[in-house]
Amino acid sequence: MNEKVTVTLRKQKWEVEPGKSARQIIQELGLNPENYLTIRNGELVDDSVRMKAGDHLKLAAVISGGSHAA
Amino acid sequence: MPRKCRKCDQPAVINMRQHKLALCKEHFPGWILEQTARFIKKYQMFTREDRILVAVSGGKDSLALWDVLLELGYKADGLYLGLGIDEGARYSDTSREMVEAFAAQRSHARLHILDIEHVYGEGVPAVARRTHRGKGKPCSVCGLIKRHEMNRIAHELGYNVLATGHNLDDEVAVLFQNTLNWRVTYLARQQPTLPEGDGFARKVKPFCRFYERETAAYAIVKGIEYIEEECPFAVGATTIYYKELLNRLEADKPGSKLHFYLAFLRAQAEGLFSHVREEKVALHPCENCGQPTTSPGLCAFCRLWPEAVRSLPAEALRPIVFSL
Numbered sequence: 001m002n003e004k005v006t007v008t009l010r011k012q013k014w015e016v017e018p019g020k021s022a023r024q025i026i027q028e029l030g031l032n033p034e035n036y037l038t039i040r041n042g043e044l045v046d047d048s049v050r051m052k053a054g055d056h057l058k059l060a061a062v063i064s065g066g067s068h069a070a
Numbered sequence: 071m072p073r074k075c076r077k078c079d080q081p082a083v084i085n086m087r088q089h090k091l092a093l094c095k096e097h098f099p100g101w102i103l104e105q106t107a108r109f110i111k112k113y114q115m116f117t118r119e120d121r122i123l124v125a126v127s128g129g130k131d132s133l134a135l136w137d138v139l140l141e142l143g144y145k146a147d148g149l150y151l152g153l154g155i156d157e158g159a160r161y162s163d164t165s166r167e168m169v170e171a172f173a174a175q176r177s178h179a180r181l182h183i184l185d186i187e188h189v190y191g192e193g194v195p196a197v198a199r200r201t202h203r204g205k206g207k208p209c210s211v212c213g214l215i216k217r218h219e220m221n222r223i224a225h226e227l228g229y230n231v232l233a234t235g236h237n238l239d240d241e242v243a244v245l246f247q248n249t250l251n252w253r254v255t256y257l258a259r260q261q262p263t264l265p266e267g268d269g270f271a272r273k274v275k276p277f278c279r280f281y282e283r284e285t286a287a288y289a290i291v292k293g294i295e296y297i298e299e300e301c302p303f304a305v306g307a308t309t310i311y312y313k314e315l316l317n318r319l320e321a322d323k324p325g326s327k328l329h330f331y332l333a334f335l336r337a338q339a340e341g342l343f344s345h346v347r348e349e350k351v352a353l354h355p356c357e358n359c360g361q362p363t364t365s366p367g368l369c370a371f372c373r374l375w376p377e378a379v380r381s382l383p384a385e386a387l388r389p390i391v392f393s394l
């Protein structure tokens with residue numbers, strides 16, 4: 001079992017230590033928590049949730065370019 | 071400790087710091103419905119008697135909006151415009167698949183589809199290259215084509231209301247840009263509801279007070295699949311830059327974006343731009359399509375196309391109705 005937390009954002013991937021909240025992880029990656037939703041193992045979670053070893057944290061970017069009728 | 075829902079003891083899925091409100095996956099969708107219903111009433115957007123056409127792109131905002139309006143029991147049909155954007159990413163094809171999948175799962179959802187490339191012979195990027203409008207970026211051509219076709223189709227199919235999924239982040243980014251440049255004529259007409267008249271359908275933005283993260287969260291919680299990739303032409307767009315900038319402010323001062331927008335609407339209602347509104351621009355019908363325009367002769371949309379395309383028969387311009 002992976003003892004790290006896997007974090008993905010589109011095609012980017014990181015491995016971080018467990019025990020931190022999703023918000024802390026986002027901040028430590030140099031990102032702004034306002035720009036992302038946090039999905040742990042396929043479920044939307046509030047960013048106060050702490051990640052455990054083996055968790056997959058997907059960061060879903062929420063900013064779009066304002067195109068509302070592609 | 072992870073945050074709990076304000077209404078029950080379940081874990082929250084979203085914390086809306088500007089409202090000091092955290093909600094779980096059971097209570098959050100209901101809150102979105104209640105708030106949308108409140109905004110529709112407050113800004114006099116439409117009633118149950120109106121026929122609403124929702125502009126759907128395959129993105130989170132428009133699909134979430136269509137879902138919410140259907141959940142609230144409104145007569146709301148979808149309009150998808152295929153813009154022919156590929157750029158190696160199948161952007162338009164993927165977005166159309168998302169919209170069709172959404173409609174296919176809802177038997178009461180009626181979806182109209184118009185493929186610009188199929189009907190007019192060229193997609194947005196090709197038109198932008200040929201006409202040199204927008205200086206290499208097709209966003210200006212794209213906006214022009216969408217506005218014209220949405221209004222034309224709404225009128226021809228008998229819809230009196232056009233609803234778009236613009237959220238508060240969209241509105242605040244535009245507001246910020248127009249304030250920086252002090253474009254008072256644009257500021258005067260930035261409203262949640264633009265009344266119909268002079269050949270234009272009523273335009274409404276029922277999500278104008280939701281943060282972008284809330285519309286995305288609604289789509290995720292409701293299991294609505296949407297296109298996550300950005301339009302390839304939006305990369306580096308000024309709007310995105312402003313949104314990131316404003317989110318930095320929001321991270322430090324929660325509620326800043328909402329306050330900026332609501333204070334603007336209040337100032338507008340109190341008459342800050344009333345002198346601008348009085349200067350009514352003269353409109354007349356385009357000599358080709360009949361849509362309202364300020365320019366003499368042809369409207370900006372009709373000027374994009376060669377004569378042979380402009381004279382296409384009306385039946386060639388009708389959208390198709392999606393069916394399984």
